[in-house]
Amino acid sequence: MKQAIDQLPDASPWPGFVVVEGPIGVGKTTLAKRMAKSFDSNMLLEAAEENPFLEKFYENPRSAALPTQLHFLMQRTRQLKMLKQDDMFDPVRVADFLIQKDRLFAEVTLDSDELDLYEQVYSNLTLDIRRPDLVVYLQAPVEVLLERINRRGIKHEKWVEAGYLERLSDAYIRFFYQYNDAPLLIVNAADIDFAHNDEEYELLLEQVLETRSGRHYFNPVALQELMV
Numbered sequence: 001m002k003q004a005i006d007q008l009p010d011a012s013p014w015p016g017f018v019v020v021e022g023p024i025g026v027g028k029t030t031l032a033k034r035m036a037k038s039f040d041s042n043m044l045l046e047a048a049e050e051n052p053f054l055e056k057f058y059e060n061p062r063s064a065a066l067p068t069q070l071h072f073l074m075q076r077t078r079q080l081k082m083l084k085q086d087d088m089f090d091p092v093r094v095a096d097f098l099i100q101k102d103r104l105f106a107e108v109t110l111d112s113d114e115l116d117l118y119e120q121v122y123s124n125l126t127l128d129i130r131r132p133d134l135v136v137y138l139q140a141p142v143e144v145l146l147e148r149i150n151r152r153g154i155k156h157e158k159w160v161e162a163g164y165l166e167r168l169s170d171a172y173i174r175f176f177y178q179y180n181d182a183p184l185l186i187v188n189a190a191d192i193d194f195a196h197n198d199e200e201y202e203l204l205l206e207q208v209l210e211t212r213s214g215r216h217y218f219n220p221v222a223l224q225e226l227m228v
Contacts, residue, residue: 011024015133015183017083018208019098022138022189023169024160025145025152031098031138031204033196038205044079044095046072048156053130057109058159065109069118074100077125100181104171108164133183134211136204138189139173185211188219 020032029045034045048054051071056064076099083093106118140148142165149157169210176184185207200220207218 013090015208015211017093017095017132019095019135019182020136020138021096021098021101021172022140023145023165023172024157025123025149025165026138026189026197027148027194028138029096031136034194034206035205036092036202039092039094041092041094044083044093044097044153046076046097048072048155055156055159056216057181058156061164066114066118067155069102069106069110070121072105073118073122073125076102077129077226080129083130096134098132098186099126100175102181104175105168108167134183134185134208135179136185136187136208137172138187139169140188140190142188144199145169151206157165182192183211183213184215186215186217188217192220 008076018035020028032043032045037040051068053064053068053071057068079095080099103119106115106122110118122197125166143161145165146160146162149160176186186203194201194204197199203220205216207216
C-alpha cells in the first residue's frame with residue numbers, strides 16, 4: 001500500500017488530518033493504526049484504558065458518568081490542541097476520535113443537570129480545536145459490535161450491554177446524518193477485516209485518498225462482488 005501512496009505527485013492532495021470514528025467495537029482504532037502506518041504518520045489515540053473512571057462507569061453508569069466524560073473531554077482536547085495547522089511535521093495525522101463524539105456520549109449518559117455542567121466545560125475547552133480534513137465513519141449492527149467486544153476481551157468492556165450499544169449506535173447515526181464540518185466517508189464495516197484483509201483495506205485507502213468533499217458511502221464487500 002505504501003507504493004500506492006508514493007504514486008501521488010506530492011503530499012498536498014492528502015487529507016492532512018484524518019479521523020476514524022464509530023461506536024465501541026466497530027474497529028476504529030485498528031483501522032486508524034493501519035492507516036497511520038500506511039501514511040508513515042503519528043497518531044492521536046483516545047487511550048480509554050487511561051481513564052480511571054471507565055470501569056466504574058460500565059459497572060454502574062449513573063455513579064460515574066460525569067467524571068468519565070470529563071476525563072475523556074480533557075484528555076482529547078489536550079491532544080488536539082497540540083495539533084496545530086502551522087506545525088505539521090507529518091503530511092498526515094490520524095486520530096481514532098472526533099471531539100464532537102465526546103458530546104455525543106455525554107448526551108447518552110448524563111442527566112440534564114450533569115449535561116448542563118458538561119456543556120459549559122466543553123464550550124471552553126473546545127475553542128480553536130482544529131477540524132479534520134476527512135472523517136471515516138464505520139458502521140456495524142449491534143450484534144456484530146457485541147461479538148467483537150467479547151472476542152477482544154478488554155476488562156472494562158465486559159459490562160457493555162446491548163441496550164447501551166443500541167442507544168450509542170442510534171446517537172452516532174443521528175449525529176452523522178447532519179454532520180457537515182468535514183468531508184465524510186461512511187463505511188459498512190459489518191463483514192470486513194481491515195486488520196488482516198489487504199484487499200479490503202487497499203480499496204478503502206484508495207477511497208480515502210479520493211475523497212475531497214461531500215458525503216460518500218463505501219461498502220468494500222459489495223464492490224468486490226461487482227468486480228468478480
